[in-house]
Amino acid sequence: MVALAGGGGGAKLAHGLLRALPPGALTVLVNTADDFTIHGLHVSPDLDTVLYTLAGLANPQTGWGLAGDTYATLEMLARYGAADTWFQIGDRDFATHIFRTQRLQAGEPLSAVTAALASALGVPATLLPMTDTPVATVVETDAGHLAFQDYFVRRHHSDPVRGLTFAGIAEAQPPLGLGPALAEADAVVFCPSNPLVSIGPILAVPGIRDRIAGCRAPRVAVSPIVGGKALRGPADQMLATLGHEVSAAGVARIYAGLIDGMVIDEADAALAPQIADLGMRVAVAPTVMHDEADRAALAEVVLGFCATLLGEAEA
Amino acid sequence: MVALAGGGGGAKLAHGLLRALPPGALTVLVNTADDFTIHGLHVSPDLDTVLYTLAGLANPQTGWGLAGDTYATLEMLARYGAADTWFQIGDRDFATHIFRTQRLQAGEPLSAVTAALASALGVPATLLPMTDTPVATVVETDAGHLAFQDYFVRRHHSDPVRGLTFAGIAEAQPPLGLGPALAEADAVVFCPSNPLVSIGPILAVPGIRDRIAGCRAPRVAVSPIVGGKALRGPADQMLATLGHEVSAAGVARIYAGLIDGMVIDEADAALAPQIADLGMRVAVAPTVMHDEADRAALAEVVLGFCATLLGEAEA
Numbered sequence: 236m237v238a239l240a241g242g243g244g245g246a247k248l249a250h251g252l253l254r255a256l257p258p259g260a261l262t263v264l265v266n267t268a269d270d271f272t273i274h275g276l277h278v279s280p281d282l283d284t285v286l287y288t289l290a291g292l293a294n295p296q297t298g299w300g301l302a303g304d305t306y307a308t309l310e311m312l313a314r315y316g317a318a319d320t321w322f323q324i325g326d327r328d329f330a331t332h333i334f335r336t337q338r339l340q341a342g343e344p345l346s347a348v349t350a351a352l353a354s355a356l357g358v359p360a361t362l363l364p365m366t367d368t369p370v371a372t373v374v375e376t377d378a379g380h381l382a383f384q385d386y387f388v389r390r391h392h393s394d395p396v397r398g399l400t401f402a403g404i405a406e407a408q409p410p411l412g413l414g415p416a417l418a419e420a421d422a423v424v425f426c427p428s429n430p431l432v433s434i435g436p437i438l439a440v441p442g443i444r445d446r447i448a449g450c451r452a453p454r455v456a457v458s459p460i461v462g463g464k465a466l467r468g469p470a471d472q473m474l475a476t477l478g479h480e481v482s483a484a485g486v487a488r489i490y491a492g493l494i495d496g497m498v499i500d501e502a503d504a505a506l507a508p509q510i511a512d513l514g515m516r517v518a519v520a521p522t523v524m525h526d527e528a529d530r531a532a533l534a535e536v537v538l539g540f541c542a543t544l545l546g547e548a549e550a
Numbered sequence: 551m552v553a554l555a556g557g558g559g560g561a562k563l564a565h566g567l568l569r570a571l572p573p574g575a576l577t578v579l580v581n582t583a584d585d586f587t588i589h590g591l592h593v594s595p596d597l598d599t600v601l602y603t604l605a606g607l608a609n610p611q612t613g614w615g616l617a618g619d620t621y622a623t624l625e626m627l628a629r630y631g632a633a634d635t636w637f638q639i640g641d642r643d644f645a646t647h648i649f650r651t652q653r654l655q656a657g658e659p660l661s662a663v664t665a666a667l668a669s670a671l672g673v674p675a676t677l678l679p680m681t682d683t684p685v686a687t688v689v690e691t692d693a694g695h696l697a698f699q700d701y702f703v704r705r706h707h708s709d710p711v712r713g714l715t716f717a718g719i720a721e722a723q724p725p726l727g728l729g730p731a732l733a734e735a736d737a738v739v740f741c742p743s744n745p746l747v748s749i750g751p752i753l754a755v756p757g758i759r760d761r762i763a764g765c766r767a768p769r770v771a772v773s774p775i776v777g778g779k780a781l782r783g784p785a786d787q788m789l790a791t792l793g794h795e796v797s798a799a800g801v802a803r804i805y806a807g808l809i810d811g812m813v814i815d816e817a818d819a820a821l822a823p824q825i826a827d828l829g830m831r832v833a834v835a836p837t838v839m840h841d842e843a844d845r846a847a848l849a850e851v852v853l854g855f856c857a858t859l860l861g862e863a864e865a
């Protein structure tokens with residue numbers, strides 16, 4: 236199975252899928268367009284959230300970082316007057332960025348460093364950065380063009396988003412491991428991550444959209460919009476200001492032509508007919524993940540839905 | 551006053567001098583030949599020891615690092631299988647290296663970064679790296695040529711030293727601040743640091759030896775060898791294998807022609823006549839610094855000795 240994910244809800248469902256599948260069966264294709272450099276270190280927020288979540292080390296309170304992490308390094312950096320101490324990095328989290336930066340500077344590709352990190356933490360899944368070359372989401376706002384973390388963390392995603400560009404996307408290439416993973420996949424899952432700035436950049440890497448479009452396996456998306464709201468983050472405001480309907484149906488329209496099925500929350504059951512009209516199957520289920528049991532339950536729904544679609548396709 | 555120092559004992563005396571002098575009166579010229587890169591970060595062990603010691607933040611147990619520092623980052627790096635986790639770096643210590651590395655990569659000279667660190671920690675002294683360009687002590691041993699920290703930390707300075715070279719020394723230039731500091735100085739103090747690998751590289755920077763030789767102020771060294779032994783570290787073994795006498799007199803011979811006076815420990819009082827025969831004055835005093843009171847007492851001895859020499863020179 237191949238799952239596309241950003242951080243947050245995407246990582247949670249990926250974790251549910253990991254638990255439900257045999258070891259080694261899951262490949263997670265992760266957004267890297269919000270990667271950035273801070274304190275001279277390369278930080279990959281979505282890769283880290285997926286890594287920590289799949290390793291069972293994520294901080295359940297914050298949605299980012301490691302559970303129980305401490306902040307001695309960051310506090311000392313603040314004492315030195317370092318710039319950008321608004322971005323919270325724990326001591327153990329710093330180790331991830333230090334390790335990654337050193338390996339990248341030594342010439343190793345991001346995909347190899349990511350594999351080393353996942354292996355070291357005993358994650359029985361393949362984590363694939365969407366590309367090895369730098370891509371940077373630039374957010375157009377009334378305050379000007381903002382780097383993604385500037386928009387997202389520093390300014391608390393409070394600026395209305397007028398446009399999005401992914402700098403470097405034209406030169407990006409899909410990871411080498413994606414072709415084989417898609418060829419063997421029984422399903423492709425679009426996790427409930429922001430369709431515009433998490434899944435969007437992944438699909439914008441030249442070649443990835445076409446490969447998914449041409450994939451024989453059923454492709455299923457889980458809506459990150461429930462009852463007209465994003466569970467976390469600015470997806471709802473961003474959809475609105477960029478002219479999309481702020482609903483599971485709006486998300487389905489973004490993915491239309493690329494997916495075979497959509498999982499929507501029970502709260503959105505009434506949207507099922509109009510989503511079906513887009514040419515996809517719809518599954519209605521509880522999709523809000525408060526705890527690990529919720530992740531497991533949603534993973535079972537997704538796997539069952541995929542199996543149904545696969546059975547129908549083969550019939 | 552200008553003090554030349556490595557880490558350890560040198561930093562302790564510098565701290566004593568700092569406390570005894572008016573704010574801003576002390577310039578410490580620090581060895582950087584044991585600087586190295588680890589985890590992709592630029593580490594300046596002697597600068598850090600002097601910085602932390604003068605800021606009152608040094609770990610009194612270890613002689614390096616920050617008091618009460620924690621090790622979460624290093625433990626996580628070890629979990630990732632990072633190389634070189636034998637070099638102990640605490641979480642707050644990592645902040646120093648991260649801050650410095652980022653500034654250096656942005657093109658700032660080491661001297662400017664050092665000044666920023668000292669200022670941030672409220673150190674009322676000028677810390678001058680011996681040079682802004684990279685110099686690396688290479689230790690010739692029976693096991694081959696070793697990088698300094700490899701010899702010193704990883705192999706616990708257990709290899710007999712057959713030779714020392716300072717790679718990059720020919721291109722090194724003295725810091726810009728040294729000339730004015732020496733011109734204004736009432737005294738130059740060679741702190742009780744290793745004469746071969748701490749004070750040695752400082753004097754080997756083209757121009758520094760000549761400037762000190764031509765300085766009008768009295769120049770005084772404090773012996774790091776007491777009773778034929780180094781208080782800490784491998785200075786005694788290193789002196790022996792490189793053909794020097796392992797005594798305060800042996801150290802005095804290394805500095806002969808460059809200093810006007812030598813402070814030796816009471817345990818070495820019998821060496822005073824032969825040191826005086828080298829053409830320098832000798833002061834005998836307790837030189838072992840167990841606590842801050844010892845640092846203050848030795849600083850008073852050194853300042854008194856310098857004042858005496860200055861008075862004689864002016865008379």
